[in-house]
Amino acid sequence: MENRSNLICPMCRGNFIAVLNHQTPHFKHKPNNDCKGNFESYIHWLTKVLFKQLKEIEIPELLIEDLPEKKRQYFQFKKNSIIDSKLPFELRDGFMKGLKKCLNDSRKLVIDSVALEQEFKTSLGNIRVDVVVESNGKKLFIEPFYTNKIGLEKRDKLSKMGVPTLSLDLFEFKNHFGSNFSIQLLKKYLYVQKSKSWEYLSNEEYDNHIRNYEKYLLDEIEKNKPLINQIYLDEIKALEDESESHIKKIEEEHNEIIQIGERIKKLKRKLNGEL
Numbered sequence: 001m002e003n004r005s006n007l008i009c010p011m012c013r014g015n016f017i018a019v020l021n022h023q024t025p026h027f028k029h030k031p032n033n034d035c036k037g038n039f040e041s042y043i044h045w046l047t048k049v050l051f052k053q054l055k056e057i058e059i060p061e062l063l064i065e066d067l068p069e070k071k072r073q074y075f076q077f078k079k080n081s082i083i084d085s086k087l088p089f090e091l092r093d094g095f096m097k098g099l100k101k102c103l104n105d106s107r108k109l110v111i112d113s114v115a116l117e118q119e120f121k122t123s124l125g126n127i128r129v130d131v132v133v134e135s136n137g138k139k140l141f142i143e144p145f146y147t148n149k150i151g152l153e154k155r156d157k158l159s160k161m162g163v164p165t166l167s168l169d170l171f172e173f174k175n176h177f178g179s180n181f182s183i184q185l186l187k188k189y190l191y192v193q194k195s196k197s198w199e200y201l202s203n204e205e206y207d208n209h210i211r212n213y214e215k216y217l218l219d220e221i222e223k224n225k226p227l228i229n230q231i232y233l234d235e236i237k238a239l240e241d242e243s244e245s246h247i248k249k250i251e252e253e254h255n256e257i258i259q260i261g262e263r264i265k266k267l268k269r270k271l272n273g274e275l
Contacts, residue, residue, distance in 0.1 A: 058193035061102035
C-alpha cells in the first residue's frame with residue numbers, strides 16, 4: 001500500500017490510501033476513519049478526475065425513443081408521411097420492422113481539453129457542470145450520476161446554455177463490477193458509448209438528426225424499388241384484367257338490352273295488329 005497525498009476524499013478532505021498490490025487496485029480511507037462519505041461520492045469524484053486523462057470517448061447514438069415528446073411526434077409524422085406516400089401497403093409492416101431505432105450512429109470524439117466543476121450563468125440562474133469537454137472548438141457537457149439524474153430545473157438551465165449534454169450512469173457500472181474495481185476498468189467504462197445517454201440537444205440539432213433520418217428512409221426505400229415496382233406492375237395488371245372483365249360483362253349486358261328492346265318492339269307491333 002502506498003499513501004498518496006494528492007488523493008483527497010471530497011467529503012472529509014482526508015488522504016486516501018492507494019491499494020496497489022491487489023488484483024483490483026483501488027483507493028480507500030485510512031483505518032478507523034469515520035468519514036461519512038459513501039461510494040456514490042467517491043466514484044463521482046473519481047470519474048471526474050479520470051476524465052482529465054482521457055484522449056477520446058465514444059458518443060452514443062440518439063435513440064428515437066429518447067426524443068422529447070414534441071420532437072418524437074414530429075418525427076413520427078414525417079416518417080409516416082414518407083412511408084405512406086412511397087411504399088405499397090403490403091410492404092409497410094415488414095419495412096418498418098427492419099429500420100434502425102436511432103437517428104444517428106455512435107462515434108468517437110477526440111478530446112482537446114477537459115474542465116471540471118465549471119459554473120455558468122443563465123437567465124434562470126447559475127449552473128454548475130461536472131465535466132466540460134472541448135473538442136474541435138465545440139463544448140460538450142457530461143454529467144455523471146449515481147442515483148439522481150439531471151433534474152428538470154437543471155435541464156431547463158442547460159437549454160439556456162444550448163450545449164449538448166450527456167449523462168453518464170455510474171450506478172450501472174457499480175451494478176456490473178461492484179465497488180472493488182480497477183481504475184483501468186472505470187476508465188474503459190467512461191470511454192464506451194453504452195455508459196452514456198443524451199440529456200439535452202438543441203432544437204436545431206434534433207431537427208438535423210430528423211432530416212438525416214428522412215434521407216436514410218428514402219435510401220432504404222430506393223433499395224426496395226424493384227420490389228415496389230413489381231408490386232405496382234402486378235396491381236396494374238390485376239386492374240387491367242378486372243377492367244377487361246367488366247367491359248366484357250358490360251358488352252354482354254348491352255347486347256342483352258338490345259335483344260330485350262327488339263322483343264319489346266315486336267310485342268308492340270303484335271299488339272297493334274301489325275303482325
